[in-house]
Amino acid sequence: LAKTTQPISMDSYEGQEVNITCSHNNIATNDYITWYQQFPSQGPRFIIQGYKTKVTNEVASLFIPADRKSSTLSLPRVSLSDTAVYYCLVGDGVRGNTDKLIFGTGTRLQVFP
């Protein structure tokens, strides 16, 4: 399972765009990149998943360069409620295979008014 490296913490202000980059130099061909959000005393919540290029949903965008050795989670116009820990994970996304998720340190995002 590929190891991921993220910044330990980031600060931002309301209304700004936040980009959190994750390094995964040893990502395997079959690995997908998945981001989770966790609030204090809650279970992680799925945000977005991608394999290559760009993926966008209603809450975030995920940018993945051609070499796939890193990925960037982009949160547009953050609000105070986006204060949370964000985890980047890589794993075998092949359907039918059991995915053992190994969580890294995560990035603690603090949004200020």
Added chain:
Amino acid sequence: GAVVSQHPSRVICKSGTSVKIECRSLDFQATTMFWYRQFPKKSLMLMATSNEGSKATYEQGVEKDKFLINHASLTLSTLTVTSAHPEDSSFYICSAEGAGSDEQFFGPGTRLTVL
């Protein structure tokens, strides 16, 4: 998305007692469930992988006789912390994965405090 529940949400027990935590998939059948432990301001640490009808697979360093896992049905897995000690106090989180799916759905977690 699919919903996973945990019960209880928080529990306080005396040292030496055993505590059972339930993890249920409410609207799908979970062939595989995972149990994690999380200490304050730390990341989630995978404890074990539980497959319905078979023995759980424990991660290195996790005592299988202390953390008993039972996955008796496709919607329920239980984690029993036996002879709990204060150092077992932690946030325990389960996740569930359905057959043919590659997405895990996490439960809300259970806060265990051992006095």
